[in-house]
Amino acid sequence: MIRYTYISLLTLFALLFSSYANAALRIEITGGTEGALPIAVVPFGWQGSGAPPEAVSEIIADDLTRSGRFAALDESQLVARPHFGNEVKFKTWRFLKVENLVIGNVRRTGPQQFEVRFQLFDIFKGEQLAGYTIPSTATGLRRTAHQISDIIYEALTGEKGAFTTRIAYVTADGANKNRTYFLNVSDADGFNEQTILRSREPLLSPSWAPDGRQLAYVSFEAGTSQIYMQDVFRGSRKLIASFKGLNSAPAWAPDGSRLAMTLSKDGNAEIYLFDVATRNLKRMTFNRAIDTEAAWAPDGKSLIFTSDRGGKPHIYRLFVNAAGQRGQLKRLTFEGRYNARASFSPDGKLITFVHSVNGDYRIATQDLKTGNVQVLTETSLDESPSFAPNGSMIIYATNENNKGVLAAVSVDGRVHQRLLIKNKDVREPAWSPFEKRNAKGAN
Amino acid sequence: MRKINLLLVLVMPLVLLLGCETPGDAAKGSDGKGGGAKVEDRSGASASGAKGGGAFSGHPLDDPDSPLANRVIYFDFDSSAISDAARDTIAAHAAYLTNNPGASVVLEGHCDERGTREYNIALGERRSNAVAQLMKLQGGNSNQMNSISYGEERPAATGHDESSWALNRRVEVIYKSR
Numbered sequence: 001m002i003r004y005t006y007i008s009l010l011t012l013f014a015l016l017f018s019s020y021a022n023a024a025l026r027i028e029i030t031g032g033t034e035g036a037l038p039i040a041v042v043p044f045g046w047q048g049s050g051a052p053p054e055a056v057s058e059i060i061a062d063d064l065t066r067s068g069r070f071a072a073l074d075e076s077q078l079v080a081r082p083h084f085g086n087e088v089k090f091k092t093w094r095f096l097k098v099e100n101l102v103i104g105n106v107r108r109t110g111p112q113q114f115e116v117r118f119q120l121f122d123i124f125k126g127e128q129l130a131g132y133t134i135p136s137t138a139t140g141l142r143r144t145a146h147q148i149s150d151i152i153y154e155a156l157t158g159e160k161g162a163f164t165t166r167i168a169y170v171t172a173d174g175a176n177k178n179r180t181y182f183l184n185v186s187d188a189d190g191f192n193e194q195t196i197l198r199s200r201e202p203l204l205s206p207s208w209a210p211d212g213r214q215l216a217y218v219s220f221e222a223g224t225s226q227i228y229m230q231d232v233f234r235g236s237r238k239l240i241a242s243f244k245g246l247n248s249a250p251a252w253a254p255d256g257s258r259l260a261m262t263l264s265k266d267g268n269a270e271i272y273l274f275d276v277a278t279r280n281l282k283r284m285t286f287n288r289a290i291d292t293e294a295a296w297a298p299d300g301k302s303l304i305f306t307s308d309r310g311g312k313p314h315i316y317r318l319f320v321n322a323a324g325q326r327g328q329l330k331r332l333t334f335e336g337r338y339n340a341r342a343s344f345s346p347d348g349k350l351i352t353f354v355h356s357v358n359g360d361y362r363i364a365t366q367d368l369k370t371g372n373v374q375v376l377t378e379t380s381l382d383e384s385p386s387f388a389p390n391g392s393m394i395i396y397a398t399n400e401n402n403k404g405v406l407a408a409v410s411v412d413g414r415v416h417q418r419l420l421i422k423n424k425d426v427r428e429p430a431w432s433p434f435e436k437r438n439a440k441g442a443n
Numbered sequence: 444m445r446k447i448n449l450l451l452v453l454v455m456p457l458v459l460l461l462g463c464e465t466p467g468d469a470a471k472g473s474d475g476k477g478g479g480a481k482v483e484d485r486s487g488a489s490a491s492g493a494k495g496g497g498a499f500s501g502h503p504l505d506d507p508d509s510p511l512a513n514r515v516i517y518f519d520f521d522s523s524a525i526s527d528a529a530r531d532t533i534a535a536h537a538a539y540l541t542n543n544p545g546a547s548v549v550l551e552g553h554c555d556e557r558g559t560r561e562y563n564i565a566l567g568e569r570r571s572n573a574v575a576q577l578m579k580l581q582g583g584n585s586n587q588m589n590s591i592s593y594g595e596e597r598p599a600a601t602g603h604d605e606s607s608w609a610l611n612r613r614v615e616v617i618y619k620s621r
Contacts, residue, residue, distance in 0.1 A: 202596035220596070313562055341562065381556060
């Protein structure tokens, strides 16, 4: 018995170590796990020779815990280790006071082929809430695990999970003349980091196309700001704006046909719409103040942007029709002396932005209906907030021990996470939209 | 002749100071027809210093005692207003550009790290435009100046307090040709 525990701990450690070794970015929950719902995720069975290429059940347990909504039980607390539905004895689980149980099995079906089967149970009702068999591959197993997390999350919360989405961010490495900037894309849990651009000059403002396949961004590689768009998976890219002066703050419209961007070609920082197909430009703001950092409402019918036309930077909203004609203009923020870089929640009800409180720059949300402002962070140099596509979390950049780090906070301000990337300055996170659904595994 | 030129360079700032005007609104740039802004590299016109008499023998831009030696203009937080002290520096450079039509500068606008990156890029441009505007008012030609903003991306000091921030809110005057 003692020996068994010892071995399983060693195995656990090995698994943990191997998975962390692959992660460029590590996510720590730094607060707010109090109300999390306990859930039992039993290590999945394995049918195949050698070790399974990924610890699927561990990825699922980590995903669920990271959401802040769930707390996966520690392996030592599991009272049984069933892999199949007929092995589950609900009575033995009931006294753990855990409502839900996840079991499953991974089977090798070919040299690189696998089949992942899982079941989610309501322990008290003694019934299955979800169950799927999903074909996968050696390199696709992490993604399959995230899909399972999405299914479990949606079955239990009624909201779509965002575990299969990605984040884009910029890292900087090296000092002074050796400084190098990287534009990276990773899974939402920080794994599979891939650098899609490196440059000796600053990179910033990655913006996802609504298809989740392209990024627009600002690059100084030519010694001045320019806007590019790049296919994330193929690597091919196009220069789309290189006018005299600023070319910055690209923001893809929800239908993908246009980008809002900031240009100063007419002498001052103004917002323009760029038509992707025709490359036509339409000027949207006409004010001697700074107008920048445009973001679209999810319905594509209005833009919010930062302007200091009132003396200090604040958030304004401009309605725009499909033909690009300007409608009503409205100031949205009045609290505080500095409100900037706003973006909408996926349901369009909230905006998140950088808000100064007594000289500290923090992440806040404002309810568009009530005007209520909620400050979500307590740090001092927070910037670049971006909603998860399911609206549950906001990812942002901040500073810790003189280093740029990414952090995330739940929309209610309860759950706080730190996303650690080894030895690099990290900034400018942007959470991808949901992937357009391709055929999911068979039921 | 060279002596006279040097004298002019040294005296002009004083003359210009007397007629100093307040800067207007941000410069109305020329229309951009696309294509990155490039600095024309005009080589030539490298004058050598006056022989004897002058305390410094060398190029006026290399004279550590000249107001031209000062190549950085500092700003207050979220401001592009030019201080009185900075006006002397700008006047000296404007005079040099006036007397050396072949000379050109890049005006690099920078910000401290507070606030958002994109707003700071725009603020950095407003700072460099404010400097360019004043230089033009004092005789520099707009084709001798090129504004670029790096926002908070290239700090001069890397601390996270006011002493670093003050050094980072700046416009750097960088000579591309003399």
